[in-house]
Amino acid sequence: MRWLSDSVKWAAIANMAAQIIGMLGQLIFIPIYLHAWGGEKYGSWMICVGVTAYAAILDFGVSQAASNEMIASIAKRDQKTAQIWSSLAFWVAIGMSLAVGLMGICAAPYAIDFLGNRLGAGDSSQALYFCVVIQLALLVTFNMYICLIRAAGANATASWISVLAIFLEVVIPPCIALGGGTLAQAAAGLVVPRLLGLVICGYALRALAPWATVTVASREYLVRAKEILIPSAANLLQPGGVALFLQGSLVVIGSMLGPQVAAAFGVARTVSRLPFQLCYVFTRAQMPNLTKSISASDKEGFLRSFKPVVLIYFCLTVPMLFCFAIFGEWFLRAWTHETLSFSFALVGGLALCSVLHSGWHMLSAPLVARNLHGGFSVAYFVLVSVSLCALNAMPNLASCVALIAIMEFFALIVSWRQFKSLVFLRF
Template sequence: MTIVANIFRSSVANAIGIGISAFVQLVSVPVLASAWGPEVYGTWLMLTTIPTYLALTDLGFVQAATSDMTMKSAKGEKQAIVQIFSSVFALFVAFAVIVNVVVAAAVRIAVLADVGWVTDYQLYLHMLAFYSSLTLLSRVNLAGFRANGMYAAGTVSYDTLVLCEGLLTLLVVTLHGGFAAAISTMIVGRLLNMLLLYALLRRRLPWLSYDMEAVSWAELKRLFKPAVGGMAIPVSLSFTLQGTVVLVGAVISPAAAAIFTPVRTISRIAIQLVGIVNRATMPEIAHTLAKGDRRKISQLVLLNCALAVFVLVPAGIVFGFFGDRIVSAWTRGIIQPDRIFVAAMAVSMVLHGGWYLVSNMLLATNSHGDFSKIMILSAPLTVVLVYIGASIGELTGVALATIACEAFCVAGALFALRRTPFNPAYERMASKKDNLGR
């Protein structure tokens, strides 16, 4: 199958996934806000940042393993793939145990110290920590599909199961379920996701399984550097996306968090749209780089540049002018954001989408080392600027702070791209360096 056909199939699968995610997000905001009210819904948004934070315990191993398995798949190295697949799963089981123990200890200490907020929500914190563990483990199955030429099948199957999980959770809430009932539904849904996806993977690839005898700490050690480097990107995203919600809720109010989140959700639709094709190019980039096909790599880079120019920028303009009315109509008038705040969020969206495209290209080939260092710097910068923005200018101040942070990331991404195999001059510089070394 040609690269164009592979990208098309994977893009269709991503489109289905984006549609599912957007549908759940679009439905969940009015359903949850109506069922629980803005204050309780704002609290839910703050609580459900926990799975995102705890998912960072994968230390970037999912993406690093996927990229490495994809390149080994191009060379037909099945036993090496089984080693990586099994080793990462074993590592995540260990992470899951540690994370839940640490969360349990932290909650207990907070309760003994009479921290009121934690005491009120301690059951939900334990439940969300367990759900986070299942989310982490379920990603390994998806990596197995994507690394072995079944990106479309794995993505559609995974996202369909996530849709069922989301819809069942919303159904429970509409039947007057509280936080405990909603999280319990999420846990059951994720368990079914893991079991069904693994069964499908084994049916399509009988040779790929969780083989504890194949677990290799040497493989994990080899992946450690690109994995930790890759972790900087989701950490930064978490501070930008989830950490901002917590700061807005804590510094301004939970009601402000309930305004901020829907605006950002709508603004990210364009980023998700470009991600449809961008993520579909990732296994092809890894494949072509493993084979050294410079011409095809250049074509894939140009394709991603076109996504930024012809999709992101026009979408930002449309959202900047009409985003406030879109959010108001979507939430049936319950949430009515300020027009200036929405316009600033539109600018932030375009900048975020720009560096997001570049970061995925780097991650696809485990050549993201320099960019990771820049992203580590962006994380504390985001926290400080968002806190200042929220304190001084409330939601508009938050939006302006995110613009500054996203611009910093764009500059860093372009700088990092120059020092990777995507730049033809980089290969010449590396060749000269090798010759000098001899």
């Protein structure tokens, strides 16, 4: 890893640790879930708890956009502007956390009925629902803190805090399930890591960036908010599209073909996304460097930061997914003790989807780093919306996977065109 700077290296190691913990947790604990609850209940768990993926978009993209502007302000030694960006991100995140709680209370009767009658959560549906709502509200604020800590120059620290939270999230719920706990009790176990993470983040930000104090909202906040309106919308649409499709496709497949099929699809997709996450950790670690090099029109610095990401994609991610396509069906059957049914079409199709997804994510990273990803984000969200509607007309699981692969292919084409037209215009 000599081609990586020290800050990027430690951030990449921390991100890698998070992915390894997640990977080992999935390899060890998914069979435990299946043994404790069975395929149908585990499918319901994946559909319910997967909703927390939407936490990445519930601050309307402000945290990511504001933190990018913070990095640019710090690079210019403009601490006052950086402090305004941090305060803006804080107030938006707090406001959205409260809004999530309010919306959760309003939607409770309908959501609890859906959980109990359609997904088979039974008596646990009410407690399960409110645990998921609390988890969502906490995640919005937690993600904001992580963005601010990264922007303050402590990329590795932010990654290690995330590692701790992920480790606890991976370990606590399956232990509860193994002890005979219900879906609701396992969901309650997800709340603890984020509460602890918020406390640690608060102390870390105070120590690393004492200037990032929260001030009372003023008219200048509105001026700054207008500056990042389009980047924030883009930050909302891209992760929003990913979250919508990951969770939406699971819900659609579960509604059409049953929780058992949704569980098989979800488990296979989880494993197929592990090589993508390997590429993601290096991309995420390089984001501050990409932001600085594009802001300064430093072509050499950009290439020095971006080449390792491309190398990881072609030398590790793609070969790993090729192996998964060949041996994945056998592995998944043995891993789940044939509790779930898998096919070569499902495994091979999801491997192809992950190759395409990793490709467009890699190409869009420089766009995100300097808030240039508005066009791609809109196009991707449209692709996701159309594909989710089309999924309802698919007759079986294989055709659903084929449709997903087509969507990811078009996303790759759009990201490449945006990458060529926008990034290189900066140099």
